[in-house]
Amino acid sequence: MSIPFTHTHGDRRYSGRSNLDRVERADGAPLVIALHGGTYTSEYFDIPGYSLLDRATERGIPVIALDRPNYVDSSPLESEDSIILANAAVLGDAIGSIWEQYGEASPGIVLLGHSIGGAVATAIAASAPSWPLLGLATSGCLVRVPQESRGxxxxxPPIPMIDLPVPMKDQVMxxxxxxxxxxMPAASHPSNTLVPKVELLDITGGWIGRRAEMCAQVDVPVYHRQGEFDALWVTDQGEVEQYRAGFTAAPTVDIELQLGSGHCIDFHSPSAEFQQGQLDFAREVAKAAVA
Incomplete structure (x- = not known):
């Protein structure tokens, strides 16, 4: 299990959780920054029996899972344009100050994001951050959503924060x-929370329109897995190939369907395989950075 994490950068506060208190850092291990998706908190990455933080601790990899703006105790954020790009801007700055404080002997940072958090992580990677970004690992975001989703x-309801009914949420996740x-799904419920409605509209609208532009600007290795039965995206091999083709500047691109899983791969039967694959990727790009 993790411990609470807090960080202040400028006038913005971030909550989250980390394994920094108990991980024995392996030589050359990167610092992993994990960003949750919509309707979840950073606890998404630390559900007992499905915990990325626990598996990372076993591998000697430090992880900080942040609550994105508008979640838990992280500062609120508004945007007249894209809330995803606004997230990327403030989180990119915050991660830079986190790197200065916690980077220590790590060769750099691997960004890991799920769903809307994956879109945010991709936008951060596309911004050519000033801190050392080694790789991008995402899941649960693709090219198109089913026609009925945005509707x-x-x-x-026309309110800022939406509390999705649990049965409805479980059905799509x-x-x-x-x-x-x-x-499952009951074990995942402690990580449930309200979601800004603007995030749901942005991921199904504005983000899809700018997805190709963002992906084309990512110039670090990319690792992505998409659940075979992801109900939130149009998911088939053709869509995966189109998504892969968008990363034209990335030196390596490893993008595949994750068989036997829905949207939240972390909570499905392939969880261990999936998370170990993400951590293998993190170690590989860190090793390449110091070679």
């Missing part, structure tokens, strides 16, 4: 029966 989000263990 469904637009029809939600999880794959069919047999793709997750008996303790």
């Amino acid at each position: 469904a989000w637009e029809s939600l 999880f794959g069919p029966a047999g793709t997750f263990a008996d303790d």
Whole structure:
């Protein structure tokens, strides 16, 4: 399990969780910064039995999972344009100050993001940050959403923060029966929270329009897995190939379907395989950086 993490940069505060108190850093291990998706908190990465932070600790990899703006105790954020790009701007700056404080002997940072957090991480990577970015690992974001998705989000009540009913959320976040263990989806519920409505509208609208531009500006190695039964995106091999083709400047691109999983791969039966793959990627790009 993790410990609470707090960080202040300028007039903005960030909450989250980390394994910094118990990880014995392996030589050459990167610092991983993890960004959760919409409707989840940073606890997404630390559900018992499905914890990325626990697996990273076993591998000697330090991880800081941040609560994005508007979540838990992180400062609120508004934007008249893209809330995803606004997230990327303030988080990119915050990660720079986190690097100065916690980077220590690490060769650099690997950004890891799920769903909307994956879009935010991609936008940060596309911005050519001043701190040493080694790689980008994402999941749960692709090229197109089902036609009915944006209409469904637009029809939600006209209030800033949306509390999705748990049965509705579980239906779209999880794959069919047999793709997750008996303790799920219930085990994931402690990480549930409200979501800014503007995020739901941006990921299904504005982000899709700028996705190709953002991906084309990423110039670090990319690792992405998309759940085979992801109900929030149009998901098939053709869509995966189109997504892969967008990373024209990345030196390596490893993008595949994750078989036997819905949107939240971390909570499905392939969780261990998936997270170990992300951590393998993090170690590999860190090793390459010091070679």
